[in-house]
Amino acid sequence: MARRSSRSAAQPKSTTVETQVDVTVSKTKKQVNGTETTAVTKSTTTEVKTGISKRKSAHAEPTTKREPEEPAEAAASDDEDQDDSQRSAKKRKITKTTKNRPAEDDAAMTLAPRTAISSLKHAMYIGAHVSAAGGVHNAVTNALKIGGNAFALFLKSQRKWASPPLADDARTQFHALSKQHNYDAGRHVLPHGSYLVNLAQADREKADQAYNSFLDDLQRCAALGIKLYNFHPGSTGAGGDMAGACSRIAANLNRAHRATAGSNVVTLLENMCGSGNVVGGRFEDLRDIIAQVEDKSRVGVCLDTCHAFAAGYDLRSPEAWAATMKEFDSVIGLGYLRALHINDSKAPFASHRDLHANIGTGFLGLRAFHNLVNDPRLAGLPMVLETPIEEKGPDGKTVNNPQIWADEIKLLESLIEMDPESDEFREKEKELQARGAAERKRVQEQVDRKAAKDAKKAAKGKTKRRKKGDEDSCDSCNESE
Secondary structure, eight states: OOOSSSSSSOOOOOOOOEEESSSSSSSEEEETTTTEEEEOOOOSSEEEEOOOOOOOOOGOOOGGOOOSSSOOOOOOOOOOSOOOGGGGGGOOOOOOOOTOOOGGEEEEEESOOOOGGGGGGSSOOEEEEEEOOTTTHHHHHHHHHTTOOOOOOOSSOOOOOOOOOOOHHHHHHHHHHHHHTTTTTHHHHEHHHHHHOTOOOOOOHHHHHHHHHHHHHHHHHHHHHHOOOOOOOOOOOOOHHHHHHHHHHHHHHHHHHHHHHTTTEEEEOOOOOOOOTTSSSSHHHHHHHTTTTTTTTGGEEEEEEHHHHHHHHOOOSSHHHHHHHHHHHHHTTTGGEEEEEEEEESOTOOOOOOEOOTOOOOOOOOHHHHHTOOOGGGSSSSEEEEOHHHHHHHHTEEEEHHHHHHHHHHHHHHHOOOOOOOOHHHHHHHHHHHHHHHHHHHHHHHHHHHHHHHHHHHHHHHHHHHHOOOOOOOOOTTTTT
């Protein structure tokens, strides 16, 4: 998820509530999702807007630097611009959050209040993949900060094979904070697996290393009371044997399920963008893995909107959304859909490029997400943003601005039951598309150049084959040339 922000998120209209606080230190009480917390603050005026929040300066948020994501094992591309899955983690600096931060500071740091699920027509639990730097318990406060009703996190470093064990103090605080702030860890917390892990690995030594790391994550989930665990299926490696890769993934899942019998952690296969030898670009890949898993109650799917769109599954119109969901149900079964990653796409349809964009600014557009949040079949599932939040501060340095997520959560919630033909929707749709126009144009030009380059290579290859003396048939008349 190491991403460059193409722009800030939208800020839908709503009611303003103002709270005056003396400049001197004072105590205030706030209600956060039904839980009263006491915060010691030193401030002037704090203005909270449901739906519209004043964007905090990115320069003021250096301690929420988010860990880089996306798979290290993705096949190299000859595109001019690297996909998110290919960017080097070494180029990113991770700033740790303060360890053991007092829980009473949570309310004072809130960028947006959490929306009461009971106030929504459809129970959409929307959040983001937040930082767990300094301990997994910090993910809870970081989710609270952006007004998320769900969240994702890494349970350990996603870029290292060796990690220290889960700290007892972090585990205790995670349980306490989840309970205090009414987060159901079993239903709405969605850890993401390490991108080093490839359960399709054929090499025995590397396969064991991947399995052991995977198993360790499932054990951490059990210790934290988490019931859903999302991971990328893996890669076929040289040769591209998709059937063999699916069988190896299923075998490793069966092995891990047996080793964690009683924990009931559900392992969620994520659909992919269909690049190179990566498993999961087609729904059939996930179907074939699930078919070979012995305990069907412990396997499911996390649907990533950007990946699906890049792989050739359209979501943009109500008709396209309905057709894709019908295909998912026919091939896999909607009963296996347990979570979603909500991302727009900087890359065009069926481009097989994994480039996440902010909601409404990419090729998917705002209507795709209106389709999503108004589908009652998705109610109750965790929905996690993995959109870009990087911005440049006044000093020119790139930092993460979580206010973008806070605004996108409110935007998505505002789309529930909104009339897509209304002036409000059309104005917001137009505004967001304008913000992302330059980035879409840049990526489209790259995709077009690569297509032309590939076509040229294919033509050269065809000429070489003909020079070997083989006769080809003319498609139009079936006669030998």
